[in-house]
Amino acid sequence: MKQGREKPLLRRGGFTFKQFFVGHDRCGMKVTTDGVILGAWTSLGSCQRILDIGTGTGLLALMLAQRSEQQVMIDAVEIDQAACQQAQENVQASPWHQRIRVIHQNIADYAEITDSGYDLIISNPPYFPEGTGCRDESRAKARYTHILSHQNLLKYVDKLLAPQGRFAVMLPCASGEQLEKQALDMGWFVARRTRVCDVPDKEPYIVLLELSKSPRFCDEQKLVTHQVGRKDYTEAFKQLAKDFYLAL
Numbered sequence: 001m002k003q004g005r006e007k008p009l010l011r012r013g014g015f016t017f018k019q020f021f022v023g024h025d026r027c028g029m030k031v032t033t034d035g036v037i038l039g040a041w042t043s044l045g046s047c048q049r050i051l052d053i054g055t056g057t058g059l060l061a062l063m064l065a066q067r068s069e070q071q072v073m074i075d076a077v078e079i080d081q082a083a084c085q086q087a088q089e090n091v092q093a094s095p096w097h098q099r100i101r102v103i104h105q106n107i108a109d110y111a112e113i114t115d116s117g118y119d120l121i122i123s124n125p126p127y128f129p130e131g132t133g134c135r136d137e138s139r140a141k142a143r144y145t146h147i148l149s150h151q152n153l154l155k156y157v158d159k160l161l162a163p164q165g166r167f168a169v170m171l172p173c174a175s176g177e178q179l180e181k182q183a184l185d186m187g188w189f190v191a192r193r194t195r196v197c198d199v200p201d202k203e204p205y206i207v208l209l210e211l212s213k214s215p216r217f218c219d220e221q222k223l224v225t226h227q228v229g230r231k232d233y234t235e236a237f238k239q240l241a242k243d244f245y246l247a248l
Helices: 033-041 059-067 081-092 108-115 137-143 150-160 174-185 235-241
Strands: 014-016 022-023 050-054 074-080 100-104 120-125 163-172 190-195 208-214 219-224
Touching: 022 081, 033 059, 033 074, 033 108, 033 163, 033 190, 033 208, 033 235, 050 059, 050 150, 059 074, 059 081, 059 120, 074 081, 074 219, 081 108, 120 150, 150 163, 150 174, 163 174, 174 208, 219 235
Parallel strands: 050 074, 050 120, 074 100, 120 163, 190 219
Antiparallel strands: 014 022, 163 208, 190 208
16 A cells, blocks of 8 residues: 655644744744745845844745755844844754854844855844834834834844845835835835735735946846635745645
């Protein structure tokens, strides 16, 4: 009798991917589909040095490590101590622990002491303006822009990015439009813009942006994650996430 493929053991307190596990029970922000989209969507090109600002669980750093060549080095900066410790544990348990360095530091302080030269900077930054309170401080750090404003984020990226480097970021559409305007006012250019919808008949809810310091043609796309009725993922999403999701 033909035997089926053995199912991997799913651990609690996190998310199991095909090649790594992300614990997130001590982090303000958990693993989300949106984060996976950003990690899979971001173009690597020929980059050698990558910076992940606000790494949280370490998800984006781990995804980019899986997708990149062995010589690519990744720095992941996180301000929250508990999240940083969990990211370090996730990295140490992964196949790429020698290529990822998790740093417990405020990105403002890190930018002060670090030379520019990153070929790619990626961030899933805070996006809510300060308002209603969060249930804990770590979640507030991950969600609210009073911890890291988008204007300051662009300033730090501008300092740390190599002249031909690229900055990839994901935000709700309204926040993304504001950040894009701020970036254009600073002399940046939009190289890629992808708006993401849950289902075909819904308006986009997040936008993925790739910014560059040099003029580039903007590649405009739309990604729909689910088919009508949300019964299954679309083929476009399956192609994007197939190297990561166990079900694909």
